[in-house]
Amino acid sequence: MTDKPIVVALDYDNKNEALSLIDKLDPTMCRLKVGKEMFTLFGPQLVKDIHDRDFDLFLDLKFHDIPNTVAKAVSAAADLGVWMTNVHASGGLAMMEAAKKALVNYGNDAPLLIAVTVLTSMSDEDLALLGINVPAQEHVKRLAALTHRAGLDGVVCSAQEATMLKSSFGQSFNLVTPGIRPVGADVGDQHRVMTPPKAVAAGSDFLVIGRPITKAADPLASLHQIVDSLK
Numbered sequence: 420m421t422d423k424p425i426v427v428a429l430d431y432d433n434k435n436e437a438l439s440l441i442d443k444l445d446p447t448m449c450r451l452k453v454g455k456e457m458f459t460l461f462g463p464q465l466v467k468d469i470h471d472r473d474f475d476l477f478l479d480l481k482f483h484d485i486p487n488t489v490a491k492a493v494s495a496a497a498d499l500g501v502w503m504t505n506v507h508a509s510g511g512l513a514m515m516e517a518a519k520k521a522l523v524n525y526g527n528d529a530p531l532l533i534a535v536t537v538l539t540s541m542s543d544e545d546l547a548l549l550g551i552n553v554p555a556q557e558h559v560k561r562l563a564a565l566t567h568r569a570g571l572d573g574v575v576c577s578a579q580e581a582t583m584l585k586s587s588f589g590q591s592f593n594l595v596t597p598g599i600r601p602v603g604a605d606v607g608d609q610h611r612v613m614t615p616p617k618a619v620a621a622g623s624d625f626l627v628i629g630r631p632i633t634k635a636a637d638p639l640a641s642l643h644q645i646v647d648s649l650k
């Protein structure tokens with residue numbers, strides 16, 4: 420297991436609310452994720468505010484565009500000094516290769532670059548509506564293979580696919596898994612879910628957890644409970 424596997428997803432529309440949670444957290448306990456909502460509202464200044472507090476930051480903007488555009492976006496994310504960023508694997512091999520190439524000049528300062536396979540909110544039925552008539556597990560494997568071939572550092576997937584992906588692509592291929600739900604937590608819009616201890620046992624490297632922490636009556640206590648459940 421990675422030393423700090425929990426990545427708290429900060430999906431807030433209020434910056435002060437987010438910062439007041441962050442100020443109660445310890446960077447040795449977890450990493451943080453900023454996604455489309457907060458980055459659209461608060462921009463690069465939020466990234467600076469989080470870096471000032473010494474947290475590793477996953478900038479989860481899931482770039483999906485033509486290769487040239489994605490390469491430039493990934494390079495802009497690297498300029499912000501983030502720990503991890505991502506693209507959609509369904510953008511294709513050329514797009515992922517261009518994104519990877521854009522980070523060459525950053526050397527050891529380059530963020531980890533990972534690709535989203537199939538969103539954890541999607542079921543086999545959702546895929547069928549897109550004309551993808553294979554189980555999610557099979558489509559995830561196909562997109563992970565493309566990501567591995569492009570030389571990226573890993574994928575976003577469900578923990579339900581973790582064992583299969585570790586055995587196919589090896590231990591060093593990072594598996595970042597949202598859709599994490601402690602026993603009894605509201606599943607919400609997620610479909611392919613798993614509890615924190617089971618996700619780690621299955622091979623997840625990083626557990627992305629949002630609402631079970633941020634919407635809890637006591638977010639800090641909820642985070643502590645999850646951390647303790649992994650010991």
Ligand SMILES: O=c1ccn([C@@H]2O[C@H](COP(=O)(O)O)[C@@H](O)[C@H]2O)c(=O)[nH]1
Pocket residue numbers: 428429430454535537538539540575576597598599607609627628629630631
């Ligand atoms: O497949 C994916 C990719 C990204 N996410 C993001 O992770 C968090 C999950 O939040 P919860 O509140 O724990 O459901 C959220 O920011 C998503 O944008 C994902 O869920 N699935």
